[in-house]
Amino acid sequence: MVEDMQVLTSPGRPAGDEPVGDSLDQDVPRFRVLLAAALGPLVTGYAVVATLLALVALTAQHAIFSAGGVLLSAGPGWLAAYQVELGIGGHPLGMLPLLPTIGVVLLVARAAAKAVRRLRCARLRHAVPLIATISGAHLLFGVLISLFSIGEPVRANFWLAAVVPAAISGLAATGGVLRRFGTPQVLVDRLDPLAFRGLRAGLLGLFALLAAGALTLTAATALSARTVSSLFEPSFGSSFGLFLLSVLYLPNAVVAAMSFVSGPGFSIGSLDVHLIGYRGGSVPGVPLLGGIPEHAASWWPVLLVLPLAVGVLVGWSVRAVDEDPAARLRVVVVAGAVVGFGCVLLGTLAGGRLGDGPFDPVSVPVGVASIVAFCWIVIPAGFVAFFAGAHAPMRPVGSLEVEDEPEAEAEAESAESGDAEPEEPEPDEDVADPAEAEETEDAEDAEDSGDSEDDEDFDAEADAELGLDQPEDEPETEAAETEDKSEDKPETPAEEPDAVTESTEDSGDAKPAEDDR
Template sequence: MTVPTSDPPRRGRRTRPEPATVTTPGWLPVLARVALLPPALLYGVAVVLAGVVAALASGTTPGGEPGLGQALAVGIPLWLVAHLVPLQVTGVPLGVLPLAPALLLATLIAAVARGAVRRLGPRAEARGPLHGALVPVVATAAAAHAVIGVLAAALLTPETVVDASPGLAGVTCGVLAGVAAYAGAARPCGVPALPRTLAPWVRHGLRGALLGAVGLLTAGAGLLLAASIADATAVHDVVADIAPEAGSGAGLTLLTVAYLPNAVVGATAWLAGPGVAIGAASATPMEITSGLLPPIPLAELLPQSTPPSWAGLAFALPLAVGSAVGWRLAPTAPDVATRVRSTVTAAVGAAILVGAAASLSGGRLGAGPFDPVSIPAVPVALAVLGWILVPGLVVALLAVPIGTSGTRRVPSRPARTEPEQPDAATEVTPDEDVADGDATAEDEDGGEVPHEGVRPGGDARG
């Protein structure tokens, strides 16, 4: 006789299937990818570009001897330049750094960080965004780029023509990588772009700030394109003079593309009013000072003649951007005070964004007549503040009548239709009173009369 060790399943009862185990990669491989993939890929691209330019130049330059060692050596300072690390070239400073490689690098870091958070999601979901995958991913990216930046700067010495400060390189590389990794990992971790704890007028104002900054930079890009078309002959002559061969032409093309965002910010500063200065040469819509310019196509676009009388019409573009911000914020609040607060927030935010871009776009350029390249951040920020605040306030207050928000509100309950000739002796109260149990209504003499449809005892009629 055998005794069953466990109760057999009853007939008709379904056994629950065991939950499938989700296999996720370990922390170490994913964090190693975050730490090593962007720096390695960036260095590989830098080496390839240096090798291609050197190979093209060797065919047209006498004595050119390109090699793998030379490309590997040139890739180190290019790697630092992409992280916006200031350099010393033959003892003179180079602080005007191209923004295009930095933007591409930040995009790559953000994409890798986003992918890492999604791969670690099942492991980090129970621990919350701050204690789950967000902090390890961001800290890994920042620390890896900081350490590699210090090592890369330490490999450069004054004897190698290019030099950099290891401490400054570590800080700059770490901050850029950390900000980019946070931008990519925040949303998959559940961190909202605008916290819901902020007041609605603050959220609307921050969105208006982004709209104003993007609108002004777009206007600057359009101005730069128009200037390039108008001065196409002068730009072609500069390219033909300084880059007649294939190698030098390729290098000049890469240089122009790399500094294109800097030129867009400079054109935006010109539109706002403070303008741009390269050494002794400067240009604003109202005044121009002539001077020597670097032999590059983008510098050729800086005006060198007396501005025409219609140059002041350029101010219509920032005026239109400020008006668009006010139009966007007008229907977000029904009262004056809230609209004013939203518009002020938008103006201050746009000024900070454009001012930060201006501070990153200029800097030292050697120690000669082209030094420095100045896009004054504080004057540009103050000008943007005025261009967004003044027309924005006017449009925000006048576009929508005060007391209305411009948005349709859905009524909480349908409107009731009152009888045309109610009887004073049997006048009924609203349905809400009946629902609350109030079955009587006051007549004209102040006495209580039975509610229609309700007996004196309180029982409703059938």
């Protein structure tokens, strides 16, 4: 019985350690996950475009609904969602709506993130086949639509239809994967942390500028409510089509309003609108454009407060990034560069060709807009980040003087000692100390012996003057003893002249005393 239980139990996993819960994700084949991630956004996007076209065809007057026609027309509409320029009857259509583009990017990113979770990718490089599969599927689908459009009224360039959807889907899938894994460690190790902080601040500034443009567009539309309402057709079908067109092009209008608020403005054909100038022209009869004024106003420069406030916001957000003001200024410069690049990208996508009529082209001066946006971020944000951030505490004047004086005195003393005699290494001084001590002791002993000899000579002179009898041999004996003592004691250069002088004086004094006697 025990042997049977051992056979039934898996040798690679202990009994009772089986996974609890739904294990569907573990059993799903890898191919199915990749196929779902690649075809899911394609089918969903195509279905949404076909549904919108069907609604427009059903609600429009004098329109013949055809399921086949709607499905065929959805192909160029799908390419338009990926910003592929189309040709309608030989006329270019490059100004394409940004709202569908935002939708497909989010759709692809979500599909990629979900596939990474189901595939249980442990590292970022494991998701590279997933990104390649999604991008390759979009490339093939774009090529297929361009081939079916040959000979049709709405056509697409073969290379653009293949490359642009593949590039946009690849970037979107990469974004979804990075959202799952986070920033690659290679970039974290090699890039300055201040650069990442500047990137975040730049994205904040870009979204704030877009919010300022959206606020301006909303205010202009509200002030021109009568004009906007007059542009809608009486019939429901036509009004629905105009409303749908306005909604799809709403992000384009926000980008144009952002450019208007920051200064450079925008142009539609011969119409040129910016803060310090206005050149009139015809405007398409779309409710979204009903807020465009017919002439300039003297109060428009007041709107420059909005980008100024955005710059202050960016500076305030980075005031505590670093204690060094120079580091904060570098973050501000990075943020300004991000905003400038974002203006170039959004301005390029928001404009384009609009047929060959009076409304062609619709454009935003991306070069000027990027430079102006950079200045709107860097100048006010630099001031705020520099003065509102942390600074090193300044020392009091008194403390500076007290600390400087000892340093100056120490420098002067070291200079004098250096001029007087060169400094010796510490080990030599330590070695020389005992020798110097011995020499000092010998000199002191010599001085003591010299003093005792002087006392004896003085006593001898005193006895001679008093006339005391001394043996004749005594001076010789004393002289011999004196010579022996002088030989034993160390001779010092300073004491030898004194000894000679004293002996000479003694001899001179003694002779007159003997003569007197």
